[in-house]
């Protein structure tokens with residue numbers, strides 16, 4: 001049996017990743033593919049508990065401590081879920097992965113990129129996405145989609161300056177990994193966004209569909 005594929009979905013908040021991932025799951029399942037949806041930070045019992053601590057703004061945390069928590073969560077996620085699923089031939093759809101650390105902790109919070117790249121090299125066991133879909137939407141538009149009256153988390157309270165830096169971080173990753181990361185225009189309705197992604201999938205993987 002051949003290994004499954006890892007597809008990650010990235011973008012700033014409010015770009016509509018989560019709803020789209022579910023439709024993509026259905027699209028792939030209809031083509032005979034076993035699919036597992038997961039997310040970062042999170043994905044395991046351990047990771048989901050740490051996610052709560054990480055996103056909760058009650059505690060003070062340095063940017064590097066934040067980075068290390070995220071990699072602790074990621075390392076567990078890869079070992080417990082992602083690697084075993086891929087080796088069973090399951091396709092893993094992951095809501096955020098390594099590019100978010102470069103964008104948020106690196107560009108957004110100013111952590112040295114060398115440190116983040118070392119963590120990627122040392123603690124992700126070469127588990128790289130086969131495809132990363134970047135939902136392209138600028139903060140000024142995305143923020144209009146933020147839910148009103150929601151109790152905002154550690155990241156959601158940050159301002160446009162932060163999210164513009166995060167966006168630049170994603171642009172940096174896209175330039176560095178243009179073979180892996182594809183951009184879709186997220187300033188469109190759900191159907192259009194879905195169609196853009198299925199086009200990408202068909203171009204890259206259709207020969208693997210049963």
Ligand code: TMP
Pocket residue numbers: 013039040041070095096097098099100101102104105155156
């Ligand atoms: P979510 O609410 O979009 O699932 O993600 C929670 C937050 O975690 C989001 O604001 C981005 C942040 N995050 C990082 O800062 N670095 C990372 O490596 C990942 C995976 C997420």
